[in-house]
Amino acid sequence: DGGITQSPKYLFRKEGQNVTLSCEQNLNHDAMYWYRQDPGQGLRLIYYSQIVNDFQKGDIAEGYSVSREKKESFPLTVTSAQKNPTAFYLCASTGQFNQPQHFGDGTRLSIL
């Protein structure tokens, strides 16, 4: 079945550590997105990529980095510069600009 796979489901970060969240899709979608959701809040866009080897900052990119070396993969690194990383991170993709996004089941990141 086609879909979006995020891993790990739960992740703990130590002070000063960079961590990378994985997002893989086999839907042949061009565009991929990363969102952050805090408890009781809406989705906030971190980064997005419309094609391979290209990506743009979203509304809250500071303290995060991404890469898009393959169409299927869009990993997100939460760097030590992100001082409040505890949140639910969601990856999404879409094939055409006017179509709805499909989401992975998310990664919960906490600070140790």
Added chain:
Amino acid sequence: RKEVEQDPGPFNVPEGATVAFNCTYSNSASQSFFWYRQDCRKEPKLLMSVYSSGNEDGRFTAQLNRASQYISLLIRDSKLSDSATYLCVVIVGGGFKTIFGAGTRLFVKA
């Protein structure tokens, strides 16, 4: 002003009730409209698309009013399993810009 605004609720309704959610958007270049459902601690899932002609999927009816820049979702005969947060989503034309509303929480009680 937020680009997509929703009443955060919560809406507390008994089983069997009819409940309506509203959403307004500010960008007149918006082209596509959707409702998503998000269960607690889960990812958002597409519920239905929204068209000017209105569309229905079982107990759910969605409507778009382009002149008023307003989207609605009507749920009839509410079930306990309808309890969730409902997100209004707008895609602005010309690119991949998708805007999510903050969501409206619904609690259906026995």
